[in-house]
Amino acid sequence: MNQPKEIALRDVTQTFRGGALSAIGGELVAVDRVSFTLSSDPSRITSLVGESGSGKSTIARIILGLQRPTGGTVTYNGKDIFCLEGRDYDTYRRDVQPVFQDPYGIFNPFYRVDRIFWRPIEKFGLATGKARGLRLIEESFEAVDLRPADVLGRYPHQLSGGQRQRVMLARVHMLRPAFIIADEPVSMLDAAIRVMFLNVQLDFREKYGMTTLFITHDLSTAYYLGGETMVISQGRIVERGRAEDVITRPAHPYTQQLIASVPEPDPDARWTDRIEVSEQTAEVKSASRDRCLFAERCPHVKERCWKTRPAMMDVRTGHVAACYLYGAASHEESRDAAVTH
Amino acid sequence: MPETLLEIADLHVHYDTVRGKSRAVDGVNLTVYRGEILGISGESGCGKSTLAAAVLRLVKPPGYIGGGVVRLHPRDGTSIDLLSAEESDVRRVRWRRLSYVPQGSMNSLNPVMRIEDQFTDAITAHSNFSKRDARRMVPELLRQVGLGAHVARMYPHELSGGMKQRVCIAIAIALKPDLVIADEPTTALDVNVQRLIIQTLADLRDQMGMTLIIVTHDMAVHAELCDRVAVMYAGDIVEVGDVRQIFKEPRHPYTRALIHSIPKVGGVRTRLGGIGGNAPSPLAWPQGCRFHPRCSQVMARCFADTPRLLPLDTTANGSGPSPIVACHLYPEQDGSRVTTALTPVPQ
Numbered sequence: 001m002n003q004p005k006e007i008a009l010r011d012v013t014q015t016f017r018g019g020a021l022s023a024i025g026g027e028l029v030a031v032d033r034v035s036f037t038l039s040s041d042p043s044r045i046t047s048l049v050g051e052s053g054s055g056k057s058t059i060a061r062i063i064l065g066l067q068r069p070t071g072g073t074v075t076y077n078g079k080d081i082f083c084l085e086g087r088d089y090d091t092y093r094r095d096v097q098p099v100f101q102d103p104y105g106i107f108n109p110f111y112r113v114d115r116i117f118w119r120p121i122e123k124f125g126l127a128t129g130k131a132r133g134l135r136l137i138e139e140s141f142e143a144v145d146l147r148p149a150d151v152l153g154r155y156p157h158q159l160s161g162g163q164r165q166r167v168m169l170a171r172v173h174m175l176r177p178a179f180i181i182a183d184e185p186v187s188m189l190d191a192a193i194r195v196m197f198l199n200v201q202l203d204f205r206e207k208y209g210m211t212t213l214f215i216t217h218d219l220s221t222a223y224y225l226g227g228e229t230m231v232i233s234q235g236r237i238v239e240r241g242r243a244e245d246v247i248t249r250p251a252h253p254y255t256q257q258l259i260a261s262v263p264e265p266d267p268d269a270r271w272t273d274r275i276e277v278s279e280q281t282a283e284v285k286s287a288s289r290d291r292c293l294f295a296e297r298c299p300h301v302k303e304r305c306w307k308t309r310p311a312m313m314d315v316r317t318g319h320v321a322a323c324y325l326y327g328a329a330s331h332e333e334s335r336d337a338a339v340t341h
Numbered sequence: 342m343p344e345t346l347l348e349i350a351d352l353h354v355h356y357d358t359v360r361g362k363s364r365a366v367d368g369v370n371l372t373v374y375r376g377e378i379l380g381i382s383g384e385s386g387c388g389k390s391t392l393a394a395a396v397l398r399l400v401k402p403p404g405y406i407g408g409g410v411v412r413l414h415p416r417d418g419t420s421i422d423l424l425s426a427e428e429s430d431v432r433r434v435r436w437r438r439l440s441y442v443p444q445g446s447m448n449s450l451n452p453v454m455r456i457e458d459q460f461t462d463a464i465t466a467h468s469n470f471s472k473r474d475a476r477r478m479v480p481e482l483l484r485q486v487g488l489g490a491h492v493a494r495m496y497p498h499e500l501s502g503g504m505k506q507r508v509c510i511a512i513a514i515a516l517k518p519d520l521v522i523a524d525e526p527t528t529a530l531d532v533n534v535q536r537l538i539i540q541t542l543a544d545l546r547d548q549m550g551m552t553l554i555i556v557t558h559d560m561a562v563h564a565e566l567c568d569r570v571a572v573m574y575a576g577d578i579v580e581v582g583d584v585r586q587i588f589k590e591p592r593h594p595y596t597r598a599l600i601h602s603i604p605k606v607g608g609v610r611t612r613l614g615g616i617g618g619n620a621p622s623p624l625a626w627p628q629g630c631r632f633h634p635r636c637s638q639v640m641a642r643c644f645a646d647t648p649r650l651l652p653l654d655t656t657a658n659g660s661g662p663s664p665i666v667a668c669h670l671y672p673e674q675d676g677s678r679v680t681t682a683l684t685p686v687p688q
Contacts, residue, residue, distance in 0.1 A: 161385070162619065190384035190385055190558060191384070193384075193616075195602045195604070196616075198604075198613075199612065217532075223607065223610070247606055247607065248606075258532060261536040263564065264561060264564065264605070264606065265600075265603045265605065267584045267585050271536070275536055
């Protein structure tokens with residue numbers, strides 16, 4: 001492998017303005033100074049976990065170049081992705097491939113699905129001649145457990161949701177990109193198909209060294225994929241670390257609450273306590289974002305949480321949280337307080 | 342002996358499509374007992390939502406009831422077959438005796454009506470209450486789902502998704518029905534809100550003694566909320582059992598594969614299996630056992646013989662109620678041809 005490839009986000013901010021947002025001050029900060037790097041070496045799966053409206057899909061759109069952020073930079077191998085030209089642009093387009101939530105939306109209903117394979121074969125010169133191209137396509141179908149005969153020559157509406165999503169994976173397989181940006185790819189799939197999809201994703205990393213940014217609202221999916229997990233809330237990454245650490249030993253009070261609310265698929269592990277009915281009506285945003293945005297719901301809230309936005313603090317090796325509980329100050333004591341819940 | 346509230350026998354629901362007849366629900370037998378929370382699970386397209394709608398005789402064209410019986414035994418002792426009764430009789434039962442929280446109902450609240458008017462609409466349409474009486478009932482109904490009385494004067498856009506879903510549940514219980522059917526009540530909600538809805542639904546049974554049917558593909562919701570779970574595959578039920586049995590000792594190969602496809606949060610991470618192949622089409626279900634093309638334990642007779650849904654005799658090991666399974670792996674079923682799934686299961 002030559003030079004490792006790298007997608008780097010630095011202080012990426014996305015603000016939406018408009019009359020429809022007048023109720024919350026005319027401005028919505030969807031992504032708020034988010035920084036992280038995805039590297040092809042070593043390849044790994046990074047899950048970005050968040051609830052609806054947390055800004056996770058906006059981040060996917062920005063990385064794919066579909067949306068230009070209002071602040072910060074996104075670079076690919078050191079070059080700003082919104083200023084790429086010629087060869088660099090083609091390389092980026094080829095190296096970074098998307099998989100979206102609803103694969104129906106991205107197929108052109110007037111073309112057979114074959115077209116989404118033949119176009120990149122031509123564009124990127126993946127194979128010469130029809131026979132070789134076809135072999136390439138068939139190989140890719142096998143890698144995702146699809147029979148070519150079930151799919152080739154068909155129109156998108158003739159395929160099931162699971163098939164469509166696997167067609168997209170087959171395309172990814174054929175292109176062997178360095179990066180996959182997957183935005184909620186399994187949320188519309190049934191449990192059994194979902195697992196197959198996730199297994200293929202794991203294989204891709206192992207066999208071809210693909211690095212994936214996997215965006216999901218589902219913590220069990222993030223745990224299953226392993227690798228690194230980042231938790232996003234109200235446009236900010238609040239916690240980051242190995243999936244095992246973040247999900248089984250969450251540090252940020254937000255993550256702790258989130259994980260406590262995930263129903264377990266085990267009738268012997270039902271919730272025994274009740275949760276408070278909070279009567280938050282349609283989102284009330286305070287004018288100041290220069291604070292911890294979880295302060296009003298946090299059981300450990302302190303004076304300073306209202307005054308400045310917490311930076312990432314070390315929780316343990318390779319595990320950080322944007323929470324003052326983990327400040328250099330009362331390190332050990334506060335950690336224990338936070339972990340018992 | 343548990344009291345039977347609803348009996349579904351040999352229910353068929355078909356949709357006429359340009360490509361032929363789609364047998365969405367194809368011969369379902371199921372009994373619902375008073376006071377229980379019954380889960381109906383299955384993958385998309387297995388017919389679970391169609392089944393829920395058919396129980397209320399709310400199947401819309403091009404769908405129609407192809408046959409069967411859905412008998413409700415309400416508190417007042419008047420049994421009614423919802424499929425053969427006059428529409429006016431069904432209307433009298435709907436909402437008062439059994440009500441429905443359809444899929445995505447929280448998005449179907451009228452955006453230009455105050456919440457209380459949406460209550461009074463539903464109440465006056467299905468009962469003899471005056472508008473004024475109906476309005477008086479609203480604060481108490483809101484309280485029962487954990488909402489404050491001030492919500493009555495609000496519009497849907499002022500509420501969060503979870504609040505709207507609770508409003509829909511409150512509307513469904515307005516006339517104190519015996520049975521509430523909720524179709525995917527937690528889908529598309531964030532986890533905190535999902536938990537709140539699960540808690541609200543559990544309260545309907547625990548505090549108000551209602552009977553619930555929860556239709557969802559989310560097995561974790563079944564584990565959290567239900568007493569019994571019916572597993573649907575390809576238009577029919579393949580297994581019914583106590584929730585613990587379904588999760589700990591699933592009998593049908595499909596149920597097993599389904600349970601083993603659920604990733605868990607925490608614990609040892611093992612590679613899960615999933616189910617190979619594709620879900621079959623309701624236009625042409627496979628012959629014999631409909632799961633046979635994807636089954637890891639398929640036998641010769643599975644190709645031609647359709648297994649019947651019959652109770653498994655577990656008196657040998659003595660614990661728990663008898664699971665009901667439709668699978669040739671359990672040959673002991675064959676001796677008991679007279680038994681049908683309608684026989685009450687001791688609980």
